[in-house]
Amino acid sequence: MLTTVKAHAKVNLLLGVGPARADGFHELSTVFMALDLFDVLTITPGSGKITVTGRDAHKVPVDGSNLISKAAALFPQVAPVDVAIAKNIPVAGGMAGGSANAAAMLRYLQQAGNLSDAEVLAAAAQLGSDVPFTVVGGVQHGTGRGEKLTPVPCTGEFWFCFALSDKGCSTPEVYATVDKLREQGLAAPTAAQQLDAQLAALAAGDVHALAAAIANDLQPATLALRPDLEPILTYGERQGALAAFISGSGPTIAMLAESKAAAEQLAINVGYMFGVATLVACGPAAGATIQQD
């Protein structure tokens, strides 16, 4: 018996970051979009072994710290399995690769253990702030730590070029840097003000209006930690990206393009200019999905 599950990456089109809460997390107003960029998990009866192939395979932990193992541990009534991950999503890239893998595992556990959607979503929130979104996918407005989701009406499809980075960013370090910048009167939260404009742009399928409403409060912190990313953002916009921005906590750079062809051209130009790996992906896509073949 073999099950394959697709685990989709995300991009945050809006990432409004409020002050740190008593539990250390930041209150968010974020718009997530799932992408047609995905890892594939192949799940077979086994003993909890994780193997990884693909570009960033060596960066993925295969011990109990992997969110797949943590998801399995929440449902000990389900028989143990081995999981082979075919990795396409950049690791520690701000695209929820680890969270998406956990979401895919939760969909498997739901099927194997006859779990309700409510049980799956509660487990997802326990595993990480981005895991609930990567379970459901589509386009969602996230509040709380990002785990409280409301579907966002969206028309059409949007094309992106992503510029990857060899070195990952630590999400806690980026959030801590935002707090530090704010103590100095810098990096004030402004992104959430774009929410209404962004929801209208998504509903209308208007890529230019969407580009104008994209905002990420984490971007100044990511750039303070990784000043080498700034020239890629500037170059991307000069090469026709409608908006170039940091994806989540980074370091992946997202560039919204006018069309698939424009995204492909950006991928060639940015890759050539900076010697970085690039990807083209479109959204919205589904959440974690069991393959029925």
Ligand code: C5P
């Ligand atoms: O929930 P997750 O484990 O993905 O979060 C990783 C880290 O990112 C947290 O430990 C915290 O430092 C930071 N974070 C935050 N506020 C959020 C989400 C994440 O400060 N809303």
